Amino acid sequence: xxxxxxxxxxxxxxxxxxxxxxxxxxxxFKKGDYLYRNGDEPAGIYCLEKGLVGLVTVSNSGRERLVRxxxxxxxxGHRSLFAxxxxxxxxxxxxxxxxxxxxxxxxxxxxxxxxxxxxGIAEKLAKELGRAxxxxxxxxxxxxxxxxxxxxxxxxxVHPAHSWTRREIADFCxxxxxxxxxxxxxxxxxxxxxxxxxxxxxxxxxxLLECASPH
Amino acid sequence: xxxxxxxxxxxxxxxxxxxxxxxxxxxxFKKGDYLYRNGDEPAGIYCLEKGLVGLVTVSNSGRERLVRxxxxxxxxGHRSLFAxxxxxxxxxxxxxxxxxxxxxxxxxxxxxxxxxxxxGIAEKLAKELGRAxxxxxxxxxxxxxxxxxxxxxxxxxVHPAHSWTRREIADFCxxxxxxxxxxxxxxxxxxxxxxxxxxxxxxxxxxLLECASPH
DNA sequence: CCCTCAATATGACCTCCGTCATGTTTCTTA
DNA sequence: TAAGAAACATGACGGAGGTCATATTGAGGG
Numbered sequence: 001x002x003x004x005x006x007x008x009x010x011x012x013x014x015x016x017x018x019x020x021x022x023x024x025x026x027x028x029f030k031k032g033d034y035l036y037r038n039g040d041e042p043a044g045i046y047c048l049e050k051g052l053v054g055l056v057t058v059s060n061s062g063r064e065r066l067v068r069x070x071x072x073x074x075x076x077g078h079r080s081l082f083a084x085x086x087x088x089x090x091x092x093x094x095x096x097x098x099x100x101x102x103x104x105x106x107x108x109x110x111x112x113x114x115x116x117x118x119x120g121i122a123e124k125l126a127k128e129l130g131r132a133x134x135x136x137x138x139x140x141x142x143x144x145x146x147x148x149x150x151x152x153x154x155x156x157x158v159h160p161a162h163s164w165t166r167r168e169i170a171d172f173c174x175x176x177x178x179x180x181x182x183x184x185x186x187x188x189x190x191x192x193x194x195x196x197x198x199x200x201x202x203x204x205x206x207x208l209l210e211c212a213s214p215h
Numbered sequence: 216x217x218x219x220x221x222x223x224x225x226x227x228x229x230x231x232x233x234x235x236x237x238x239x240x241x242x243x244f245k246k247g248d249y250l251y252r253n254g255d256e257p258a259g260i261y262c263l264e265k266g267l268v269g270l271v272t273v274s275n276s277g278r279e280r281l282v283r284x285x286x287x288x289x290x291x292g293h294r295s296l297f298a299x300x301x302x303x304x305x306x307x308x309x310x311x312x313x314x315x316x317x318x319x320x321x322x323x324x325x326x327x328x329x330x331x332x333x334x335g336i337a338e339k340l341a342k343e344l345g346r347a348x349x350x351x352x353x354x355x356x357x358x359x360x361x362x363x364x365x366x367x368x369x370x371x372x373v374h375p376a377h378s379w380t381r382r383e384i385a386d387f388c389x390x391x392x393x394x395x396x397x398x399x400x401x402x403x404x405x406x407x408x409x410x411x412x413x414x415x416x417x418x419x420x421x422x423l424l425e426c427a428s429p430h
Numbered sequence: 431c432c433c434t435c436a437a438t439a440t441g442a443c444c445t446c447c448g449t450c451a452t453g454t455t456t457c458t459t460a
Numbered sequence: 461t462a463a464g465a466a467a468c469a470t471g472a473c474g475g476a477g478g479t480c481a482t483a484t485t486g487a488g489g490g
Contacts (some may be wrong), residue, residue, distance in 0.1 A: 057352040060428060065352035082334075083341035088349060115330035119297075122333050125340035126298035132347040134303060137272040137280035139354055140389030144477065166438065174355030179477060181439060197486065198437070213275060359447070381468065394447060396469060412456065413467070 051097035266312035365427035
């Protein structure tokens with residue numbers, strides 16, 4: 001498998017990709033930059049080649065929630081485009097980002113030509129919806145400590161190289177920075193993880209999993 | 216506009232609908248019946264002609280969460296089909312249900328023929344994903360009373376005729392029956408709603424809205 | 431190598447709301 | 461219409477976790 005070969009989705013043939021390549025625009029963002037913001041008109045589909053992007057909703061109380069993540073090889077910005085809505089969240093570079101933008105007009109015209117393209121988009125959206133709805137139930141059912149255990153495992157799995165801050169973990173798990181800090185301290189006391197400086201190492205993966213989904 | 220004319224989605228022409236009609240199977244369910252269950256293989260796409268269907272996730276602690284709703288004229292069961300996954304939730308008849316089932320094989324073959332079909336599916340999935348992710352943030356940000364205010368307005372808007380139980384409201388808002396009962400009692404004391412028997416009437420919609428999204 | 435600022439850490443406090451127990455009302459159906 | 465089962469209601473209790481205040485640590489820039 002070729003490194004960083006940009007693939008939009010399973011249903012998209014190399015032929016389509018080739019056509020898209022031609023009209024794509026390269027973009028770069030520093031860590032902390034926004035690729036787009038809540039309310040903006042969708043520009044097209046982004047394909048992430050390097051880095052890490054987080055989709056962040058902001059409530060009217062100002063609290064931020066990390067609702068979706070994209071790593072190298074994945075694409076994003078497709079939801080708003082296909083919903084025919086403006087962006088419903090901010091797109092934040094959690095690490096330095098290099099990506100391509102496939103302009104809206106080109107994406108839509110390709111949709112008409114290749115039926116397997118929207119089919120692939122539908123597949124991705126369907127999987128994301130399933131994940132969101134399962135997590136939605138988890139958020140209100142489980143204690144914060146269980147959510148942090150589960151969230152930590154997930155975040156580490158998505159991007160092991162990223163240095164996840166307590167704030168990011170809190171925003172993902174639907175809690176506060178302080179509570180994450182206390183929870184991690186408890187995990188460390190039990191020997192489940194180890195913290196040195198800002199780094200978090202998972203020591204007992206199995207025990208942490210058990211902590212995330214007790215019977 | 217014709218009453219109850221089954222429309223799969225905006226992008227689906229009458230021509231496609233006609234083809235689907237031919238291979239559809241009529242089904243009926245009593246209130247409380249499950250149309251399908253978590254883990255089942257997707258059978259096709261359901262089109263709801265009468266009644267109300269709730270999508271219910273069950274956590275391993277046994278708690279139920281109402282994650283999506285379908286009323287007459289809407290279709291469902293599409294997520295699992297297009298994700299290529301088994302159902303991730305139970306499909307529950309909240310009222311007596313009459314529906315059609317468009318078998319999987321026919322749906323998929325139509326997808327290949329009509330590119331605008333998967334495009335319409337993608338649009339619906341994208342909108343549902345947006346709603347889910349916004350609600351996800353709301354669930355962890357806001358007090359239960361705000362969620363109940365918001366949830367009550369939403370549920371009433373989706374299906375005013377349905378007699379929403381305190382349990383259903385709780386499952387939707389991510390809380391317990393007792394807390395919903397107490398919250399509704401408080402709303403009634405403030406004159407925002409009126410309860411007679413099991414019926415809930417919204418008296419001051421604006422005030423309730425303000426209660427749902429305070430500044 | 432400082433200097434600065436964000437990230438991490440810890441304590442005190444308090445309230446929201448989940449849990450359990452118990453009782454009442456309302457609907458259904460036999 | 462009586463009976464049984466849901467749904468609704470209310471009280472008491474306690475703990476999880478949010479908030480605020482205040483250090484301390486560590487990372488990156490000049």
